Amino acid sequence: MTETMLAQMYRTMFTMRTFDERIHQLAADDAIPGYAHTYFGSEAVATGVMAALEPSDWIASTYRNHGHAIAKGVSLNAMAAEVYGRRTGVCKGKGGSMHISDFDKGMLGAIGIVAAGIPLAVGAALTAKFKGLPWVAVPFFGDGAVHQGVFHEGAGIAKLWNLPVVLVCENNGYAEATATDYHLNTKTIADMACAYNMPARRADGMDVVTVYEIAKEAVDFARCGGGPILLEFLSYRFSGQYEGDKQIYQPAAEIEEARKRDPIKVFEENASTRGLSEERLAGIRQEVKVVVEAAFTYAESAPWPSPEETLDDVYVSYL
């Protein structure tokens, strides 16, 4: 892996962290409308997986989408404006934080229903296979999603039709307020792939290089006609389920322990052995802070949609 690539990964992860720190503060100050879900702790997953994708590859995201969107190259200005509900938001103010998604950047959607994006990705993979296009489709979902019917139905159809789908589970330890070790019937999520005769990998989701290597292998496998594959990345959710969640179900010692594996910290600790100096990282951090700050400044003064824009985009055409 080149230094440039590593530096880019760090930049992406730090952008996610900085963006969501702003979100966290704005939510605490009640300065943004609606629900917000931050990505603290899983930055290495989206960053590593997206680094293994081509721009033309599709992802399906969730309500915890900020990291996915940043890694897929969505404009920070348009993201911040969307969080504020402004007309120049990526969804024209129709989605908010939960639905930040840019179709033009290869995002099928950022779906608010747990696991519901999985079959959408299966469909994009079907288009790829049917038309002979080199796309891979990657649905992201949490550990809680593996109990949903559409996880199993999507996995089953993808395998039956041998579609290029890389199922990426961000096992961040919690399904809402329920711990993974309580809700999981199997020992691991990767074990579930057995039922579909599908290969699976389970790996540390806190080290972006590990994530990238595993994801690259899986994406190549799917792209070359190997069919679907399930990846389980072990991360941690430093934040609550949503901004404002008191996290009383997450033991302080557990959070403390997980902080030692913070993906940004892990990266910084290993940076020098990977050829990146602290000065270089500091420079990236400075640049990121400026760009993120500019995005929120832009968003704060971006225009509101007119109320009548409520009526737009329900249909392509209607009567």
Add this chain to the structure above:
Amino acid sequence: MRELTVKDAINEALMQVMEADPSVIMMGEDIAGGAGRDDQGGLDAWGGPFGVTQGLVTRFGRERIRDTTIAEAGFFGAAVGAAMTGLRPIVELMYVDFVGVCYDQLLNQAAKMRYMFGGKQKVPMVVRTVVGAGFRAAAEHSQALYPLYTHVPGLKTVAPTTPADAKGLLISAIQDDDPVIFFEHKRLYMTKGDVPENPTPIPLGKASIPRSGKDITVVAVQRMVNFSLEAARLLDIEGIQAEVIDPRTYSPLDEDTILESVAKTGYLIIVDESYPRCGLAADISSIVAEKGFDYLKGAIRKVTPPHTPVPFSPPMEDFYLPSPQKIADAVRGLLGAR
């Protein structure tokens, strides 16, 4: 022009559209049948449970006519994803009653993709599904759940009565860039009528007036159109000229045609096969009450099933459904009060 059944008209529409547009594919449970067992000669064993898609797999192959697992949420979601990325999938929901297992993919995915993400996505997919009582098929294979879909912004709903409408409206539905739910009534499949051979689309959102009359407007839903026409013939003998309107699509709804008719007749009866509460009859009634109140010379009447599940036993199911007699009685009751 030649006569076709509704079933054959639908089959012909599918054949012609798929011939013309290679991006159209179909997914469903046993829409071919016998998938994967060439050795047993089972290919195209069913053509769907009613035989509507018979012959498609032999013509277009298994890449385009895809038998799925019994996983409606999975293949409905796949259809949404495929539609957004360049295909025009047609999915079959074997019975409308089965929507419970995959409703999220219509309600929250198909219907919201365009709106919620800023108007970039298109979801050109069609759900073909079978509705209706009268098959002694009990409560889970007999419903007429048009309102569950018509209620949802982002979806369009189409319900043809005649073979010609079935063909023309299905062509439009497949060519449409929005998700369309296409209801096929199981008791209409074998009814015959003239159907043009050319693939001529009929625009969505335009009602038809299968019978003109000056005394009363009867707006009827799918199979209820035929019941209403029969009632109109009974009433004709008594000197009552009923005008029968078939909206054909419920979303979008051709309000103008309904309102113009009520302006002419002054009386309105709505005949619906869906449940009475929050149903199509209730909806059309409210529209006319709001926009055409001054035209009305009497109360709006609804002829619908009772607010119960569909029963199995023949005397109960016959009691449950509207009938030409019940419609004629409702007309007499309304006009008798003049």
